[in-house]
Amino acid sequence: MTKRRRTRQLSPEERRLWSHVARNVRPMKGKVLPPEPEHEPETGTATAPAPQVLATAPAPLPPPPKKPSLPPLAPVERKTLQALRRGRKDVDSVIDLHGMRQEEAHFALIGFLHRAQNTGHSLVLVITGKGGSAVNNGLFDERGVLRRMVPHWLRLPDLRSLVIGFEEASPQHGGSGALYVRLRRGRGAG
Template identity: 40%
Template sequence: MSEENSRRYARRLSQAEAELWTIATADVRPARARPRKHVSPPPAAEIVAPLSPSGPSAVSDPPMAPKPPPRPIDIDPRTFVKIKRGRIDVDAKLDLHGLRQAEAQRSLTAFLRRCQANGARIAIIVTGKGLTRDEGGVLRRVVPMWLEAPNLRDVVVGFGEAARHHGGEGALYVRIRRADRGR
């Protein structure tokens, strides 16, 4: 929408909206210090302070915890094509066929941590396609959830379905995060 059109469709704020905007922006400061026009706040009786989760008497917020690694994402198409064509080597492979869920989850976690420690970048996890075409296998459904779990976020960058010659629907490519050198 052009600037001219946006002006045409602009409307004025109502008195209530203007007062709410004044309250909401009262503590906002510009990035660079510029002289600011003084705006008188509405009467104190009309201002309702929001309640914090710990109650109105909270003095300060607790210290921030370190930011966790981001959630795994799908492998980008460019990387997928490079793996498929053999331009990026698959460093490790884990076959989960025949394992129960608990065994498979332990094996997957240990395998990915070993891969990360050894400097692997790409791994293949074979889950199998399952017995029924409609539902697919149990491992095929739950392994992606395990890869997205918080306990593996420091290991897994992303994952996606493998190419046909690597197992297709019954396998996943997993991109592994580099190990922190500062530990």
């Protein structure tokens, strides 16, 4: 004699609860979500009430707030570059970083850019040096560390609130050993 497995039908409340839970998960590959059950009016039949714990499903968590995306860096305008090369326009301020260690140069650059923006400057010159005059003391010595690192620092989120863009300087301002940096308007600057 085989035993028949007894199956119980879900109550309307249990079907609604299951449907709510199923809607908040991604179905497995090849499966579809169950249809939303029709809301059935409650009848006067004596059914056992569903436990309170099952009746209140946790609300789905809201997605984490997105950080505002940073605008892309923009190159210095062609007209501005031409005016700088021809001597018709000057940079507003200059900082010379070459000869400094990385950490010292990084802090000096951050302070300089903040001061320049607060002063209302829009175009500054950052001299990194070309790195060709370093003495090679060991196998792993690098030349031009600041020349390589300053563009990286200018792209970091903490300086993007200050920097619109940057470009290699013209030869009379240092060429590949310097950068023109365009600054955003400061809040206090008019």
